Structure formats: structure tokens, C-alpha cells
Amino acid sequence: MRHIITFLLLLASCVTVKADSIATEKISYIPQFSGTVRARWEGDLDDGSSRFQVRNVRVIMQGKIAPEISYFIQTDLCDRGKMKILDAYGQMGIISGLNLRAGQFRMPTGVETFRHPGNYIFANRSTVGKFCNYRAVGARLQYRLPIPLQLEAGVFSPSAIGDHEVWTKTFAFGSKAQYYLGDWTITAGYQTVRPGTVRMDYTDASVAWHSGRWEVEGEYMYKRYARHALDATHLWCIFGSYSMPVKAGIFNYLSFQGRWDGCTDNSDGIATDDNGLLSVTEAARNRLTAGATISYRRTRVWLDLRVNYEKLFYHHGFTPSPGQGDRLIAEMVVHF
Numbered sequence: 001m002r003h004i005i006t007f008l009l010l011l012a013s014c015v016t017v018k019a020d021s022i023a024t025e026k027i028s029y030i031p032q033f034s035g036t037v038r039a040r041w042e043g044d045l046d047d048g049s050s051r052f053q054v055r056n057v058r059v060i061m062q063g064k065i066a067p068e069i070s071y072f073i074q075t076d077l078c079d080r081g082k083m084k085i086l087d088a089y090g091q092m093g094i095i096s097g098l099n100l101r102a103g104q105f106r107m108p109t110g111v112e113t114f115r116h117p118g119n120y121i122f123a124n125r126s127t128v129g130k131f132c133n134y135r136a137v138g139a140r141l142q143y144r145l146p147i148p149l150q151l152e153a154g155v156f157s158p159s160a161i162g163d164h165e166v167w168t169k170t171f172a173f174g175s176k177a178q179y180y181l182g183d184w185t186i187t188a189g190y191q192t193v194r195p196g197t198v199r200m201d202y203t204d205a206s207v208a209w210h211s212g213r214w215e216v217e218g219e220y221m222y223k224r225y226a227r228h229a230l231d232a233t234h235l236w237c238i239f240g241s242y243s244m245p246v247k248a249g250i251f252n253y254l255s256f257q258g259r260w261d262g263c264t265d266n267s268d269g270i271a272t273d274d275n276g277l278l279s280v281t282e283a284a285r286n287r288l289t290a291g292a293t294i295s296y297r298r299t300r301v302w303l304d305l306r307v308n309y310e311k312l313f314y315h316h317g318f319t320p321s322p323g324q325g326d327r328l329i330a331e332m333v334v335h336f
Helices: 002-021 128-131
Strands: 032-044 050-066 068-081 082-095 098-106 133-146 150-154 174-183 182-193 200-211 214-225 235-249 251-263 285-298 301-314 328-334
Touching: 128 214, 128 235, 128 251, 133 174, 235 285
Parallel strands: none
Antiparallel strands: 032 050, 032 328, 050 068, 068 082, 082 098, 098 133, 133 150, 150 174, 174 182, 182 200, 200 214, 214 235, 235 251, 251 285, 285 301, 301 328
């Protein structure tokens, strides 16, 4: 208890120094709202079936109650017909460049998984973004150094975000470092989680280049299962996007995208037998995606009309279930 009190007093003194230095800064207490509506049609090119979906109705409310104290709330009012509370956290500046966040939010590992539905480059996330998509309840420190380097690390409850009542003796952990060098961004991260009966460790690295009309990125993730419950999973994604201004009615941007992503056999970490061994929940695959997007963009609001073609290559002669094979996707994204 003595150590906890000492830490809290030290933290309070740092916050006081920071607050005194910005006391004259003026802020608006009015919350800011934004949102994204993503509606789509998907066609299964293997068996001819298709469907319509409202993939996201993502709504965000954020604001400040003081220059260094902010809040963020994000919910999906319709994620394929279901409502989900995604993020709810407060954030406080401690000293220059250092802030503390506490609440429910995404664990700080990976790059693809942090893209917002309003800024997706493709209709569907890559395998890296899909299979390392963990939100949890916890706390995180982020530090922006004087050099172009950002560090963050956090500790979280291992239980699902829909259950905040669980007491535990084990926790989840996530960390990430990002270094900015001109047009280049280099990212590395580590995460350990236990959503089921087996702990899983993720090591992630990515390199991105963004210059003018071009955006190119490559990300690789290594997923290890405790007690050798399953062979390690390898996940990867490489994509490129080229955009250019156009004049076509209300539309003012046109872009073309290509992506190669995939994974080896993957598991959700929940053992299916008494021996603690894991079953494969996602079969090994490669995927080739080609797409085009025409957009209306005006600073804070935009509309994207996107068409993607996905070609799947499953390993080991695996036969996919309906909807998991080759697909054609057309979607409308409205961000406001």
C-alpha cells in the first residue's frame, strides 16, 4: 500500500506541473460526433449465392473536459445486424509526450487492425487484421519521444469485452513501437493473450511507405501457442494503393488497389479435448484481392464506392464452406 500511495502522489505531482503549464489554454467542452455507414453486396462466385449487409454503422463521440483530459466512446449500432460497444475510455496527459489511457479499447499491437471502417482500403480486412483483433479492458501508457518515435504498452483483463466481472490472476499484455522516417513508417509490436484455454503470443512487424499518390505496406505476424498446443501460425499482408484526382460528377478521387495476404493454419485458442490440444479454426490460405474505389472527399466527410474481387487459394485440398470462397464485393461507405 505504501508503494501505491507513493506512485499516486508522484503521478499527481506530474499532472499538476503539466496542468500549470497549460492553464491558459482554451478548449471546447462540446462533444464531437462522427460516424461511418458501410453497406454492401457480396456474391459467392463458387456457388452463385449472394447477400446484402449493413457491415457497420460506427458512431463516435469524443471530447475534452480539460486541455489534457479527454474521453472517447465508440459503438457499432449495426455490425451485420448486431449492436456492439467497442471503445469507452478516458485519457490523461501526465507530462509532455506521455499520456495514460484507461477503459475499454484495442490492445496496442499491429497496424492493419487499427484501421477504422471509414478508412479501410479494401472491403475486407487482411488475415493479420482479422486474426489479431483484440479489444480488452485495461490501462495503457503512450510516450512520444522528442525523436520521431512513439512507444506504448498496456496491461488488460483477459476476459471478453462483454464480461467485466471476471476476477483473474493472469493478464493480457500489448505493446507497440512506431518509428517515422520521412515517407517511411516502421512498426514492431508484441502481444500475449489468453481468450480461451491456451495462451497465445503475437510478434508483429511492418514497414509502410506513403508518398504522393502511392501507399505501400507489408506486415508480418508470428503467432505462438503455449505448450505447443498447435504449430505456430504465420500471417502476412502486402498491399499497394494508387490514387489520383478526377472530375466525374460529384466524385473527385479514383484509386486502384492490390493485395496479397494469407496465413498458415490458425486457432482461436480454445482447446477442444482433455489433452489441451487445439483444433484448426481457420484453414491455411492465400488470398489475392484486386479493387477500385471512386470517392467524393471533402476534408471531414466523404463517400467511397468500392468494388473488390477476392481469389482464395486454400492449402491441403481444403473445401471452403459457402461464402468462404472466391467473392465479388460492392460497397458504399459514407463517413461524416
